[in-house]
Amino acid sequence: xAGVTQTPKFQVLKTGQSMTLQCAQDxxxxxxxxxxxxxxxxxxxxxxxASEGTTDKGEVPNGYNVSRLNKREFSLRLESAAPSQTSVxxxxxxxxxxxxxxxxxxxxxxxxxV
Amino acid sequence: KNQxxxxxxxxxxxxxxxxxxxxxxxxxxxxxxxxxxxxxxxxPVSLTIMTFSENTKSNGRYTATLDADTKQSSLHITASQxxxxxxxxxxxxxxxxxxxMLTFGGGTRLMVKP
Numbered sequence: 001x002a003g004v005t006q007t008p009k010f011q012v013l014k015t016g017q018s019m020t021l022q023c024a025q026d027x028x029x030x031x032x033x034x035x036x037x038x039x040x041x042x043x044x045x046x047x048x049x050a051s052e053g054t055t056d057k058g059e060v061p062n063g064y065n066v067s068r069l070n071k072r073e074f075s076l077r078l079e080s081a082a083p084s085q086t087s088v089x090x091x092x093x094x095x096x097x098x099x100x101x102x103x104x105x106x107x108x109x110x111x112x113x114v
Numbered sequence: 115k116n117q118x119x120x121x122x123x124x125x126x127x128x129x130x131x132x133x134x135x136x137x138x139x140x141x142x143x144x145x146x147x148x149x150x151x152x153x154x155x156x157x158p159v160s161l162t163i164m165t166f167s168e169n170t171k172s173n174g175r176y177t178a179t180l181d182a183d184t185k186q187s188s189l190h191i192t193a194s195q196x197x198x199x200x201x202x203x204x205x206x207x208x209x210x211x212x213x214x215m216l217t218f219g220g221g222t223r224l225m226v227k228p
Binding site: 105 | 155
């Protein structure tokens, strides 16, 4: 039972480089999310996808793009990485928008931009 | 603006002792409140969920309380174990149909020492 799988687990980028964070879930969930977690702060929503084919901005979308490739996969792209994007990124999925069943989180991607 | 404040930010206790973590929120309209446990290097995992009508809910040695009038919740850990060392995150869900209705607290980092 894999749940939510994120790759890579760790990444170091130089300022201006681009990369894509991958996320896949095997629970047939409709909704998927990307969060960032910074020290002392709550998780902040970057983008979410309520269902296959739809994506919406969250609280902190600037500098990011997303693709809901299919029901299983939701990727996050940094087109031109900045030091301010150094963070731990979590992908999550839920059956119903998380209000009743909550989220299943991946293990996170620790990204450092130098 | 919806907010969730947790206290203390960090806590150190001896193995076998009890502790209580606090969560105050200003999320409206309220739907439910969850406590998550986040082990180092892992994604958060749900411990309990409480709706408006619930005052207390237990999950093993974890007991959550909710006072919807004062908008406060607590998580009580009984007979702590070394494996309880983690961050505990309070998450409040607002009622609605959008995918971005969750507000995360900054977490309490608990360390249990032998």
